[in-house]
Amino acid sequence: MLRSGISRFGRSRSAAAFVSLLERLPTAADRLSVLTYHRIGDASLDGHLSPALISTSAAAFGDQMAHIARRYHPVTANELLAARDGQSLPSRSVLITFDDAYRDFAELAWPILERHGLPAVLFVPTAYPDASAREFWWDRLFATLRALRPPTRLATPAGDVPYRSARDLMPTYRRLVAIAKSLSHADAMTWLDEMTAATDLRTGSLHHILGWQELRQLASAGATLAAHSRNHPRLDRLSDAELADEVAGSRRELDTNLRMPSPPIFAYPDGAHDERVQQTVAAAGYRVAFTTRRGSNSLGDVDWLRMRRINIGQRSTLPLIRAQLLAPTVRTSAARRNGLEPRQTA
Numbered sequence: 001m002l003r004s005g006i007s008r009f010g011r012s013r014s015a016a017a018f019v020s021l022l023e024r025l026p027t028a029a030d031r032l033s034v035l036t037y038h039r040i041g042d043a044s045l046d047g048h049l050s051p052a053l054i055s056t057s058a059a060a061f062g063d064q065m066a067h068i069a070r071r072y073h074p075v076t077a078n079e080l081l082a083a084r085d086g087q088s089l090p091s092r093s094v095l096i097t098f099d100d101a102y103r104d105f106a107e108l109a110w111p112i113l114e115r116h117g118l119p120a121v122l123f124v125p126t127a128y129p130d131a132s133a134r135e136f137w138w139d140r141l142f143a144t145l146r147a148l149r150p151p152t153r154l155a156t157p158a159g160d161v162p163y164r165s166a167r168d169l170m171p172t173y174r175r176l177v178a179i180a181k182s183l184s185h186a187d188a189m190t191w192l193d194e195m196t197a198a199t200d201l202r203t204g205s206l207h208h209i210l211g212w213q214e215l216r217q218l219a220s221a222g223a224t225l226a227a228h229s230r231n232h233p234r235l236d237r238l239s240d241a242e243l244a245d246e247v248a249g250s251r252r253e254l255d256t257n258l259r260m261p262s263p264p265i266f267a268y269p270d271g272a273h274d275e276r277v278q279q280t281v282a283a284a285g286y287r288v289a290f291t292t293r294r295g296s297n298s299l300g301d302v303d304w305l306r307m308r309r310i311n312i313g314q315r316s317t318l319p320l321i322r323a324q325l326l327a328p329t330v331r332t333s334a335a336r337r338n339g340l341e342p343r344q345t346a
């Protein structure tokens with residue numbers, strides 16, 4: 001409701017003038033907003049990969065970054081870690097993050113970021129680069145659905161799901177994603193393998209992930225690369241041993257392949273974290289970890305291993321993003337006390 005309210009607010013002309021005024025006023029220096037992007041590009045249903053991961057078009061991303069460069073203080077990973085150590089950040093601080101290391105980060109996003117001199121953190125699931133047979137499960141699910149001919153019924157661990165017509169492609173996809181996320185990672189992958197086996201989908205055709213050589217080039221050009229687990233499972237559904245391997249192993253693989261130490265920054269796959277996951281992340285030496293909980297962070301009251309982010313999706317117009325960047329921060333302690341945790345999926 002808050003989101004649709006902000007969205008309506010963002011579209012009116014007087015509201016735009018008001019937001020513009022607010023952006024010029026001095027604001028509290030203890031606030032950090034973090035933007036989350038996944039993919040940049042064309043969100044049509046004709047592509048091979050799931051359009052659900054497209055955050056925005058290249059043109060809209062260019063507009064968004066021009067605005068950030070003009071009105072906000074873009075934060076580097078070093079500044080983030082200095083803030084973790086108690087240093088203050090300038091007002092209107094924004095950190096730009098990208099999850100999953102898709103190829104379009106290098107092809108479309110990075111040239112725009114470079115043009116505006118904007119730093120960014122790219123979170124890499126480290127079992128994927130150069131592993132050409134490995135594909136993200138959500139892309140395989142989307143491609144599998146596209147390869148099936150509706151009307152049909154899909155057997156799932158949660159019962160049969162009807163796929164009535166091509167028009168139901170995205171609603172059916174979203175329903176199956178929700179079922180996959182309700183299972184253990186291993187069970188979800190087994191089910192997906194069974195479903196894919198009924199199609200003529202070629203393994204590896206959906207691997208659009210940057211390789212280590214390209215990641216090294218991005219790192220030497222100034223992009224910050226950080227850990228995002230190895231295999232991108234929901235960490236809260238793993239055994240202790242699997243969890244430790246995903247969390248510590250990811251940074252180890254990143255450091256080895258980039259041939260340099262990566263910053264102690266982590267992003268939880270799918271935002272999934274609990275007390276045990278956080279403890280494992282802390283024990284592995286990470287100092288800052290990002291969730292998908294929506295909102296900006298108030299640095300005086302922040303849980304550094306549960307940082308909030310603002311997910312950019314296809315409905316995130318520039319006015320909406322500007323309104324979200326100015327929205328009041330949620331006090332972590334108060335939100336916990338009242339059970340008010342804004343949620344979002346990424």
Ligand SMILES: [Zn+2]
Nearest residue numbers: 099100269270
């Ligand atoms: Zn991810």
